[in-house]
Amino acid sequence: MFFFRKNGKRLEKLNTRRYVPHYQKDEPIGIYIHVPFCVQKCPYCDFYSVATGDFDAAPLYDDYTNAVITGLAETASINSSLRVDTIYFGGGTPTLLGGERLSSILKYVRKCFDVDPRAEVTLEANPGTLRESDAMLLVKSGFNRISIGVQSFSNLELSRLGRIHSAETAAQAIKLAKRAGFSNISIDLMYGTPGQSMTTWGKTLTLAAAAGVQHISLYSLTIEEGTPYGIVTPPNIPDDDQAADMYLNAVKYLESNGFRQYEISNFSLPGRECRHNLKYWRCQEYLGYGPGAHSYYKDARYSYIRDLAAYIDAMKTGSEGLIDGDPEIIRPRERVGEYLMLGLRLREGISEADYKRKHARDFGPIRAALLPYVKTGHVREEDGRFSLTPEGFLISNRIISDVLDAAREEGTRS
Ligand code: SF4
Known part of the structure; x- marks a missing residue:
């Protein structure tokens, strides 16, 4: 039985009796925490996040942390026996919250669910916001995987993408994560970006494969409606054929350097596949917390509203409108x-x-x-x-x- 808050009722039962519980019923689930803050918005990005680079956001971070903990407590009061074997803090830029807040949320996840001692616990990080003291605290608190948004090792490409960090900062962030004790490190790279050539892409791939990381994700730049890039598309974006060549080149290069392609966009050393993301692709269950977070549980898909203030308010007061629309029942x-x-x-x-x-x-x-x-x-x-x-x-x-x-x-x- 699963309960959630909707339309003024603090907890509401989702009727699952009409649906035959399907095959993944007894498998451990994943927990996703959406951290909706970024220093500034990248012009291509349509993930839900609020730019906090221009003001002292500490009180907002505290309110958000308390709201997520309230959300965890509500579902866990009913589902505390649920087994969890992956936890993923994504964003946004989770590292903006700082080590203390992130650790307190993780501690609460452990308190609320039956978390496997060998659970994979991932944190997404922007190289521009990763501090060594935080990273050390996070490792101590049980985070055992970090996914760093490098995107490119070319400073020109990074500035065209509106990223807040340089190639050098990205390389330092990888080293910092290793020093802090992370032994399972993933990096994200983007291809098909403005002004990118096969030569610059090749250099990024070479540095990525030599960086001593265990996992690499590739993303092609997609122009999303409503983003600054969607409104004014920048010049010199590689065409589809060039982007396809970049992709095939990357697959070949990464495979020849020991990174096995296990998903259309993901490569890892043996045994270092992202267990949390595999749940999505294998249609397994997960519960999401935070504004904009999605869940798939008991044959129902639903998401929380993409509105930070409303999410915090609803969690504080028990007011209505936390779920975006109606849960979609997957038949x-x-x-x-x-x-x-x-x-x-x-x-x-x-x-x-x-x-x-x-x-x-x-x-x-x-x-x-x-x-x-x-x-x-x-x-x-x-x-x-x-x-x-x-x-x-x-x-x-x-x-x-x-x-x-x-x-x-x-x-x-x-
Ligand atoms: S840092 Fe990541 S989540 Fe934030 S705006 Fe840029 S791409 Fe989007």
Whole structure:
């Protein structure tokens, strides 16, 4: 049974009896804490965050911390027996909160849930806001993975992206994290950014692979509506073909340097895959806290409102409107679609055995939709599993759409 606050009622029961609890019922869940603060907004970003670089935000950080703790306490009073094996502090820029506040939230997560002693506990960090004293405290408090938003090792590219840090600061942040005791470090890199060339991208990749990190995520610049880049798109953005070459070049280079591609955008040393993010791609359950945070639990997806002041106020006073819209109930047919769509993002791909076990459906039409792509080298078939090749990832939308069409047709027949 899951409870949440909505429309003036402090706790409301989400009726799950009409839905058959599905296969991941007894698996440990993930906890996501959304920290919605940034020093300033990067012009391409549409994540929910509030810029706090221009004022003393300490009281706001305290209010936010208390609000998240209240939210944890509410659900945990009902769900304290829930097992948790991943915790992820994302943002925004979680490091802006400082070591003390972050540690107190983590302590509360441990108090509220049955947290596995070997849980993966990740903190996202902006290189420009990572202090050594904080990093040491965070390691001591149980954070064991850090994900640093490096984006590029070119100062020109970083300034065009509106980042608050330099390439040197990014390199120092990696060293600082290691000195503080983090032995599981991830960095984010961006390609297809204004003025970027294959040469500058190659230099960034070389420095990234040599930085002694365990995990690298790649993101292509996407122009999002409503962002400054969406309103005035900067010049000299690599075209689709150039961005595709950058992607394929990165896959080849990182794989040849020991980083195995385990997801369309993610690479790691063996055993260092991000366990929390794998939950999203494997359609497993997680609970999110903080404004804008999403949850998937008991076949329902919902998110908290993207409004910091309203979130804090609602948590303080128990007032209405904390959930954004109505929870979306994921029905069996939608679960099939999500399994196929998310599974094909992963190197482990999808298989007939999994499909039958989880969804009790005929895999034949799915196989038929994939076989033409096996012939063209966009899909590989290994040990009964189908997964996309790097070239396949470039046309993943088309392949996934064909597979979803096949699943829909099979669904209407069954
Ligand atoms: S620091 Fe990260 S979350 Fe904040 S605005 Fe920039 S890209 Fe977005």
